[in-house]
Structure formats: structure tokens, C-alpha cells
Amino acid sequence: MSDAIGWRRSFGLREAGVYYALALLMAVLALAAAANGLPPYFSTGNLTNIAYQASLVGIMGVAMTIVLITGAFDLSVASVAALAAAVLIGLSPVIGFPLALVAALATGAGIGLVNGAIVNLIGINAFIVTLGTLTAVRGLVMVLTDGRSLMVEDPTVLAQMLAFERTRVPAFWPLLLLGLAALAVGVGMMLRRRRQGRALRLGLMIGAAVMVIAALAAGPGFALPVTVAYLLVITAVAALVLSRTVVGRRFYATGGNAEAARLSGIDVTAYKIGAFVLSGLAAGFAGALFASRLGAMNPTALQGTELTVIAAAILGGTSLFGGAGSVVKTVVGALILFTLTNGFNILNLGASYQGLVEGTVVIVAAAIYTVGGRRGVAA
Incomplete structure (x- = not known):
């Protein structure tokens, strides 16, 4: 009986809904593309493009999930990313790209530390603090850029920045070998015939099969944009x-x-501040990637992206009240949002409806998780 409950819980809407949503959305878009005589939706180029577009939001979303898990949230990530981009572009011609990158990351981490200290040491609500830093940091960006776009003109520095963001990483053999290894582990677990963890074993084997099929379908020349590789590594380590x-x-x-964590000896304040530092660091890294993409940035860069990051976490089922969340599901949530954008572009639908559809998707996802949570409690 308990095993059956475990199966239902593992494959129910609350636990696996975000995966179902992504699969259904992609299937609908593939059918729509085929019906309109458009190129195959599931082409390697198109799927890679979606992952590339989602990478920056995914990187910030991983750290945002950790902040949300601790019971807070950070509205300043997009402004911090823009400031890091300005720091990188402004300092690269002076001190070189590597040191400028370190300065950009330190800037992001420093603002995260300030946010965490104000929230947890002074006791001001995270919404108020990070809303204030969102505005203040964006204003600082305007001051540093004098309201004008910044551009790197040194060809050596520009080449380093483009290499940092545009390099493609061979992925066929790593993906194939990782899939085969995971498949072997799953088969080994199945052969033990233990009743516990059946859902985990099945999920592992399905994921392994998907990796193997994807690698074989893409072919030996398959390569990923390095930003997607950054996202995969960061997500894997965080998970x-x-x-x-x-x-x-x-x-x-x-x-x-x-309170219970504090009584058990956990330094709650340190962990909450640490989550903000990680959020600032991730935002700094995303900002550095954004600046390196074209070797330029404008003072309004990434404006509004903080809401997309939070929406990705919500789509992934992360609780806004703390204590629950998955960085992997947050990344899938980001993929859903950018799959929607990609679908609007491919089908040539008006951009006017994009915000309406994305907002509706977030609300529906939150409703599914809420109803699923109530049923889980009732069960």
C-alpha cells in the first residue's frame, strides 16, 4: 500500500507536473509547426537555442531557489546582473578580462551580502530590502554608464569575452556515456528487486534513455553552447x-x-545570509555572461528579468514560504517559459499575447501545486 502511495506521489502533478507541462507544451508546438509546414520543431538547433536562451535565467533561478528555500526572496537579481555587466565592460580594457570578471562576481556577491545582512541582522522584510536595492542598484548602473550604452572596443578583450560566452562544448560522448552509465545503474537497482525506491529507479532509467536517444539523434558532432554547460554544472552541483x-x-x-533549526544548533542567520550571497554571485555571473554575449550593454539591460526568474522557480514548485524547492525543477520551469517564447516566434504569433499566456501559465502552475499539496496532506 505504501509503495503504491509512493508511486502516485512520485508521478503525481505536484512532484512531476512541471515535466509533464514541458513535454506537453513541446508536443503541441511540434504539431503546430508541422501543421503549418514549418521546419521540424525537435531539431537539434531549435532545442539548443531554447536551452541557450534560458541559460541566464536558469543560472539565476538556481540561486533564487536556494533563497526561496530559506524563506526569503531576492528581487534585485536583474539589477545586480546589470551592474556586474557594467563593471565587467568598464574594467576589462583597464585591468584585463580575467580580473574584471573577478570584480564583477565580487560586486554581485557583495550586494548579496548587504541584502542578507540587512534582512537578517536588522530584521527588515526581504521584499522591502530587495525592492529597495533593485531600484538603488539600477540607479547606480545609470550613474556609472551616464545613461548610455557601454561597448568594448579593444579587440583582444572582446575576443576573450566572446570566447567566455560563445564557445561550444562537445557534448555527444559525455551525454552518451552519462546516459549509458545511468541506465546501467538503473538496471542494477531494478535487478535487486527491492520494493523501496521503484519510482526513483524508473525515473533514472527514463532519464538515462532520454539522454542516450538525444545523443544518438544529435550525432557525433553535437555541441552545446558553453552557457548551457555552465547551467548544467551549476544545477548539478546545487542539486x-x-x-x-x-x-x-x-x-x-x-x-x-x-526556530526548530536554531534549537538544533544550526546557525540560521549564517545560512540565510549565505543564500543571499549565492544569489548575488549567480546574478554577477549571469551579468558577466550577458555582457560577454555582445561585448556591450545598455543601462536598462535585463530590466524585469527578476520576475522571470521568480516565475521559473514558482513553475518548478518552489514554495514561497520556504522549506521546499528543487533547483532542477526551477531550470525546467525556465525552459517552459522560453519554450513559450520560442513557440510564439516560430508560429509568428503576436507578442501582445505573450505576457498574458506566460502569466496564466504561472497562475495555473501555482494552482496545481496548491491543490496537489492539499490532496497530499489529506492522503
Whole structure:
């Protein structure tokens, strides 16, 4: 009986709904593209393009998920990313790209530290603090840029920036070998015939099969944009830390019940501040990638992206009240949002409807998770 409940929970809307949503959305768009005589939707180029477009939001979304898990949130990430981009472009011709990159990352982490300290040491609500820093940091960007676009003119520095963001990473063999290894692990687990963890074993084998099929379909020349590789590495590390380490369990405990966590010896304040630092660091990295994409930026760059980042986390089922969330599902949530954008572009639909559709998707997702959570409690 408990095993059946575990199956239903693992494959129910609350746990797996975001995966179903992405698969359904892509299937609908593929059928629509075929019906309109458009190129195949599931082409390697199109799918890679979606992942590339979602990479910056995904990187910030991973750190945002950690902040949300601790029971707070950060509205300043887009402004921090824009400031990091301005720092990188402004300093690269003076001190070189590597040192300018370090300065951009330090800028993001420093603002995250300020946010975390104000929220947790002074006790001001995170919404008020990060709304204030959103405005203040954006104003600082306007001051530093004098309201004008910045551009890198040094060809050596520009080449380094483009290499940092535009390099493509061979992915056929890593994806194929990783899929085969995961498939072998899943088969080994199935052969043990233990009733516990059936859903996990099946999910592992399905994921492994998808990786193998994707690698074979793409062919030996398949390569990923380096920003997608950054996203995959960051997501994998964050997921492992959150699910397999003491540090990760303490992040969840901090957001789930801060007082109980404090009584059990966890330094709640340090973990909450640390989450803000990670958020600022991720925003700084995303800003550096954004600036390196074209070697230029304008003072309104990434404006409004903070809402997209939060929407991706909500689509992934991360609780706004803390104690629950998955960085992997947040990345899938980002893919859903950019798949929608991609679909609007491919089908040549008016951009006027895009915000309406995306907002509706977020509300529906939140409703599904809420109803699913109530049913889970009732069960």
C-alpha cells in the first residue's frame, strides 16, 4: 500500500507536473509547426537555442531557489546582473578580462551580502530590502554608464569575452556515456528487486534513455553552447549539495522551521545570509555572461528579468514560504517559459499575447501545486 502511495506521489502533478507541462507544451508546438509546414520543431538547433536562451535565467533561478528555500526572496537579481555587466565592460580594457570578471562576481556577491545582512541582522522584510536595492542598484548602473550604452572596443578583450560566452562544448560522448552509465545503474537497482525506491529507479532509467536517444539523434558532432554547460554544472552541483549533504539539509531546515533549526544548533542567520550571497554571485555571473554575449550593454539591460526568474522557480514548485524547492525543477520551469517564447516566434504569433499566456501559465502552475499539496496532506 505504501509503495503504491509512493508511486502516485512520485508521478503525481505536484512532484512531476512541471515535466509533464514541458513535454506537453513541446508536443503541441511540434504539431503546430508541422501543421503549418514549418521546419521540424525537435531539431537539434531549435532545442539548443531554447536551452541557450534560458541559460541566464536558469543560472539565476538556481540561486533564487536556494533563497526561496530559506524563506526569503531576492528581487534585485536583474539589477545586480546589470551592474556586474557594467563593471565587467568598464574594467576589462583597464585591468584585463580575467580580473574584471573577478570584480564583477565580487560586486554581485557583495550586494548579496548587504541584502542578507540587512534582512537578517536588522530584521527588515526581504521584499522591502530587495525592492529597495533593485531600484538603488539600477540607479547606480545609470550613474556609472551616464545613461548610455557601454561597448568594448579593444579587440583582444572582446575576443576573450566572446570566447567566455560563445564557445561550444562537445557534448555527444559525455551525454552518451552519462546516459549509458545511468541506465546501467538503473538496471542494477531494478535487478535487486527491492520494493523501496521503484519510482526513483524508473525515473533514472527514463532519464538515462532520454539522454542516450538525444545523443544518438544529435550525432557525433553535437555541441552545446558553453552557457548551457555552465547551467548544467551549476544545477548539478546545487542539486547534489541540497539533496546529499548536511549543508543542503540545513538550508531546508532553515526555511521549514527556523526556530526548530536554531534549537538544533544550526546557525540560521549564517545560512540565510549565505543564500543571499549565492544569489548575488549567480546574478554577477549571469551579468558577466550577458555582457560577454555582445561585448556591450545598455543601462536598462535585463530590466524585469527578476520576475522571470521568480516565475521559473514558482513553475518548478518552489514554495514561497520556504522549506521546499528543487533547483532542477526551477531550470525546467525556465525552459517552459522560453519554450513559450520560442513557440510564439516560430508560429509568428503576436507578442501582445505573450505576457498574458506566460502569466496564466504561472497562475495555473501555482494552482496545481496548491491543490496537489492539499490532496497530499489529506492522503
